Amino acid sequence: MPSVTSFVKRGLILMVIVCGAANHAAAEVTDAADTGFTIRHHQQVAVEPAEAYRHFVRVGSWWSSAHTYSGDATNMTIDDKPGGAFLEKLPGGGFVEHMKVIFANPGKKIRLSGGLGPLQEYPVNGVMTVTFTKNDRGTRIDMTYRVGGSVSGGLMSWSSPVDQMLAEQFASLEELITTPAAR
Template identity: 40%
Template sequence: MKLWIAIVALALSGTAARAEVTDATPGGFQVRHEVEIAAPAARVWGVLVQPASWWDGRHTWSGSAANLSLAAASGGCFCEKLPGGGSVLHLSTVNAAPNQKLVLFGALGPLQSSGASGHLGFLLTEAEGKTRLTVTYDVGGYMKGGLDRIAAPVDGVIGQQVARLKRQVESGKPD
């Protein structure tokens, strides 16, 4: 529930950075973010696969990013430990090419309570010691009222996480 409240609050606050919903219909949407990170792809990858170091804890079910883990190999899990021994499988790894590409499948936040799911992709392209990171989240399926109504809030959250990842890689601090 905390995650849903945070997504709605972010959407209403207008603080989403570089938000781009590239397509939105009642049956699905795509969001896309591109950033240049002043680091080689290997460094970006090393941080990317450690979401506890950069993901915002306000966008977790437990309230703490320290409870997140990511197994960056096919069949791996972007998971979260919950207090009392519970857990959440946010996304599953379907394609992992270290320093190049990571594709995860599943539903984040309130999408887990719907008939929707998607692919969250991270594409890393290195040139001259810098990395162009392209992040897309393609979501489809069913959500009461239509998925188009949640596209902008989801885009805001993804944009925030991309910005935090960039800051973590470049400065060692996500905030």
């Protein structure tokens, strides 16, 4: 049987892990069913909302090239103007429209509509809303991605891989924002 000291050490280790993670991005699948899922991510960054928003729309500087069709994230752009989109240039003059920009209030909120990656070939729709809220530590970035529709076998099994992919992207965004040399 473990000693009391062992329990205390485990408790302290757990507390250090939890407290250490408090300033990092948090992510979760908040609901998942065969007809859709919702993913939420939030993170805290020590910059003003306008700067965080500016980094977000410069998607080619933080998105992973591993999650592109072209193999190069610098081919990706978000145009936050009327009729704008989250686009990727392909070799030979081709393109991918990942999502449409359906709402943009620079420095505060952006909303995009579309299925990311392989979801694009199915009769599904996704809506991603990203908000930038000023607080005493800088800016809280909240992202919600809701996907609904029909996929053979259901959408529930898609929630975890999409969550993991978005967690990777938003961790990269946070790293870009918090690395002074990158700004």
